[in-house]
Amino acid sequence: MTIRVLDPRVDPELEPLSLAPAAVLSGATIGLLDNAKIGTASFYNHLEDLLRKHGVREFIRRRKPDTSRPVPPEMLAELAVADAIVSGIGD
Amino acid sequence: MDFASAAYDVDDAFAANELFLDNGWTDGLPIVPPTATLVRAFLDAARLTPGDVVGVEPVRRRRIAAEKVAIAAVMAGCRPEYMPVVLAVVRALCDTGYGLHGVSASTGGSAPFIVVNGPIRNAIGMNATHNALANASRANATIGRTTRLIILNVLHGVPGGLDRSTLGHPGKFTYCVAEDEDGSPWLPLSVERGVPAGDSAVTILAALGPHQVLNEWTRDPREILDTYVGAIRGNMLTYSIWAGHYAMVIGRQNREVFAAAGWSKKDIREYVHERAWVKRSDWAAVGKAAVVGKDPDRVHTALRTPDDLLVVSAGGPAGGFGAIIPPWLGAKSLAVTMRIEEKP
Numbered sequence: 492m493t494i495r496v497l498d499p500r501v502d503p504e505l506e507p508l509s510l511a512p513a514a515v516l517s518g519a520t521i522g523l524l525d526n527a528k529i530g531t532a533s534f535y536n537h538l539e540d541l542l543r544k545h546g547v548r549e550f551i552r553r554r555k556p557d558t559s560r561p562v563p564p565e566m567l568a569e570l571a572v573a574d575a576i577v578s579g580i581g582d
Numbered sequence: 583m584d585f586a587s588a589a590y591d592v593d594d595a596f597a598a599n600e601l602f603l604d605n606g607w608t609d610g611l612p613i614v615p616p617t618a619t620l621v622r623a624f625l626d627a628a629r630l631t632p633g634d635v636v637g638v639e640p641v642r643r644r645r646i647a648a649e650k651v652a653i654a655a656v657m658a659g660c661r662p663e664y665m666p667v668v669l670a671v672v673r674a675l676c677d678t679g680y681g682l683h684g685v686s687a688s689t690g691g692s693a694p695f696i697v698v699n700g701p702i703r704n705a706i707g708m709n710a711t712h713n714a715l716a717n718a719s720r721a722n723a724t725i726g727r728t729t730r731l732i733i734l735n736v737l738h739g740v741p742g743g744l745d746r747s748t749l750g751h752p753g754k755f756t757y758c759v760a761e762d763e764d765g766s767p768w769l770p771l772s773v774e775r776g777v778p779a780g781d782s783a784v785t786i787l788a789a790l791g792p793h794q795v796l797n798e799w800t801r802d803p804r805e806i807l808d809t810y811v812g813a814i815r816g817n818m819l820t821y822s823i824w825a826g827h828y829a830m831v832i833g834r835q836n837r838e839v840f841a842a843a844g845w846s847k848k849d850i851r852e853y854v855h856e857r858a859w860v861k862r863s864d865w866a867a868v869g870k871a872a873v874v875g876k877d878p879d880r881v882h883t884a885l886r887t888p889d890d891l892l893v894v895s896a897g898g899p900a901g902g903f904g905a906i907i908p909p910w911l912g913a914k915s916l917a918v919t920m921r922i923e924e925k926p
Contacts, residue, residue: 494592494594494615495590495592495617496589496617497585497618498587498588498589498590499650499657499731499736500650501644501735557684557914559683559684559914560641581746
């Protein structure tokens with residue numbers, strides 16, 4: 492006789508996402524969202540140098556007040572004017 | 583009663599365990615196979631239907647359905663009558679102040695430390711005395727384990743997946759205690775935190791493992807507390823300096839010293855708040871001179887206010903033992919107290 496057991500997991504309820512068109516770097520404004528981890532600022536300094544060489548004109552850098560909580564809406568609104576945003580996760 | 587979960591037919595309980603263990607659906611220990619009959623009995627005990635949403639994890643907005651909570655409780659080895667406690671823990675985990683996503687994903691491995699107060703403790707046979715923080719009661723063990731299985735399977739807190747803990751600690755298997763209200767002269771923790779006396783409640787704290795202390799060589803409550811404060815200072819210097827909730831578990835022999843001197847939990851909280859602090863310059867003595875910074879005389883207190891100390895009575899009758907249970911990371915995660923809804 493077999494027994495029937497139930498799956499303990501939850502399927503991720505992901506919203507359908509599609510890729511945004513690739514940003515054109517020349518003359519662009521790029522948002523850099525810092526997740527407030529120890530290495531992020533120096534990584535973004537390096538990234539800024541790199542992206543400037545590719546023609547990026549302006550950067551909007553913001554640092555999350557708390558690593559493990561969502562970005563505050565007003566900070567997201569400030570970043571939203573950028574052509575593209577780089578968001579840091581993890582260490 | 584229709585379940586949303588996928589179902590699998592297996593030969594027997596052993597095969598069910600192989601399926602769950604092979605797929606990483608457990609904490610590495612065997613489980614009670616969650617059959618529809620058992621899951622239904624657990625939901626009936628809680629008067630819930632499978633689709634009822636018990637809580638929503640605030641960051642990734644994962645809805646935690648009653649069906650999945652009941653499956654985890656069956657797997658962990660609970661009895662149906664533990665469900666009200668389990669449900670209160672899930673609701674507490676989903677409180678924004680607890681910050682479940684951060685504490686579950688962090689490299690700084692923590693576990694929800696669960697304290698149960700009120701009449702349900704004795705009704706379901708929870709332990710608050712001998713071996714209070716470890717193995718002694720099915721209810722303590724399985725309620726704590728259910729929490730881990732929910733984080734694992736419902737929130738995908740899989741080690742190396744969402745769970746990035748560097749070390750973790752054994753409390754991640756289970757970390758649940760009842761307060762020894764019958765052996766304590768003090769107000770229960772839940773009552774101190776605003777739950778009406780006579781109601782049952784859980785309090786959860788994202789916590790490190792317990793640091794055991796020992797002082798049985800004085801009758802002076804201040805000296806007893808200075809020992810606990812020493813452990814807090816050690817944690818501030820060697821782990822994290824940031825102020826937040828600390829739990830302090832006081833065994834019976836130490837409690838008798840406070841009772842004889844007429845000290846309440848409030849007196850204890852105020853004394854510890856005043857004494858538990860370090861200066862940034864103290865870091866230099868433990869190899870952390872690099873982070874002392876420009877203000878070496880700056881004082882950091884362990885507690886933001888006396889209310890940050892969760893004083894819990896628990897432990898066997900003999901031995902001058904207690905424990906400090908430090909927070910995951912200062913006040914980034916807050917202790918949450920949730921009333922347990924029992925059947926009318």
